[in-house]
Amino acid sequence: MTVTETLNEGLKRGFELLIEAGAIADRVEAAVAEVAPQVRMPGFRPGKVPANLIRKMHGESLHREAVQQAVNDAVNQLLSERGLRPAMQPKIDIEGGDKPGENLKLSISLEVLPEVPETDIEGIELERLMAEVADSDVDTAVERIAQQSKSFEDAPAKHKAGNGDLVVMDYVGKVDGEAFEGGTGEDMEIELGSGRLIPGFEDGLTGVKAGDETVVKVTFPADYPAGHLAGKDAEFAITVKAVKQPKVPAVDDELARNLGLESLEQLRGILKDQVESELNNLTRTHLKRKLLDHLAAATSFEVPPSMVDAEFEQIWSQVQSESGEEAEAEKDDYVRIAERRVRLGLLLSDIGQKNNVQVSQAEMNRLVAQEASRYPGQEREVAKFFSENAMAAAQLRAPLFEEKVVDFLLGKASITDRTVSREELEAAIESEDETPQGHVHGPDCDHDHDHDHGKAAKKPAAKKKAAAEENTEEKPAKKPAAKKKAAAEAGAEEKPAKKPAARKKAASDE
Incomplete structure (x- = not known):
């Protein structure tokens, strides 16, 4: 193998390697000798098939394998002999070597890892x-557990839904007067303030009472995952089946026992x-x-x-x-x-x-x-x-x-x-x-x-x-910088089907 350095600039290195056809032919012969004992052919005893017949049957594949192995070995030898530590996988361009008798020319370009200077690490x-953990930190954590353990109870008949309340509804959504797939649902439960709906939808539910029928108008976000709805105006006919108020359990031994x-x-x-x-x-x-x-x-x-x-x-x-x-x-x-x-x-x-x-x-x-x-x-x-x-x-x-x-x-x-x-x-x-x-x-x-x-x-x-x-x-x-997308990523806003509500009972399961 002949090696010529073509680039040595900073951390960049370039080389041209010439592998003579004879070296590849030697590899092919070695491969023929290695596989000969396993070759079976009618008319010949096991392991006695002539080498010329093996070359005729498997010569092309053996040559390809020899070329690939020659390339691998040549690159590894180059890196080892020159003490090169590649930063990334070297780029290798191969010329020739497709047929027996052809020399193989490799053009190799790579970047090497730098020599890291000695750094004083003593006594930094x-x-x-x-x-320290404050009692208020524990109080906050306990309150969070209580909030996560909340249940919902039917609100008084004339109670108007507000932030934190659960609205149970049926809905039918339409775009340009036509119902769309995933835009119809029954008994969907949504906690107002959860941020799980298309922008503006929860606002449209604020103030509803059990038994109300209303229409909520919204516009799907321009980046809505369902492309046929993105940026479209929609109307949802809503039937409010129930409004429920949250009931947060008391912070006491009973809360702990329920856990x-x-x-x-x-x-x-x-x-x-x-x-x-x-x-x-x-x-x-x-x-x-x-x-x-x-x-x-x-x-x-x-x-x-x-x-x-x-x-x-x-x-x-x-x-x-x-x-x-x-x-x-x-x-x-x-x-x-x-x-x-x-x-x-x-x-x-x-x-x-x-x-x-x-x-x-x-x-x-x-x-x-x-x-x-x-x-x-x-x-x-x-x-x-x-x-x-x-x-x-x-x-x-x-x-x-x-x-x-x-x-x-x-x-x-x-x-x-x-x-x-x-x-x-x-x-x-x-x-x-x-x-x-x-x-x-x-x-x-x-x-x-x-x-x-x-x-x-x-x-x-x-x-x-x-x-x-x-x-x-x-x-x-x-990045928390993306928090403005948090509601979309958490729920209905970014989900293409089953809109405008989140998954059934998602809010209450939270």
């Missing part, structure tokens, strides 16, 4: 904000633990951000454009699905976020490898088991998939590896604790939403997989980059 000074617990005290204890866990997660989110901010400020190095492009596409796809054209003005910001996330990911990966941070086999087994549990009845197939697919296993491993690297760094940091309220802790996180994070990009990470980029904590809707900048976990970005 960080402040950890810690919030399978012994007492209100036990319920409060469980909820206190949950709130404490939430606060601990907020504390870690804030502390991790501060750590990554420090690392980003202390380190700068070139990152592969292809990795940045792939990272940006993942983020941008999610951003557009939630904010559409509104995000266009901030596109450059998301490119910046993608670049920093890649840089931080490479840095974390480098620190982890240099300091022998490991994800044990037992931990991997737990991760695989957790993933398999999402597919009941297919656990074996899922486990086999990860055992045979190194890229998928690396993707599954990456978030845990990153958290262990973060733990390693925090263990070396100089941390000062400060007690704050929950509101102050959440405000501190929100105020840092302009800080893009990153996730681990190691040599064994599949950079083509669908990343889930960062669960966002509660942030003001105006902060459009919240999700992309939140953290480094491999979870799809979900």
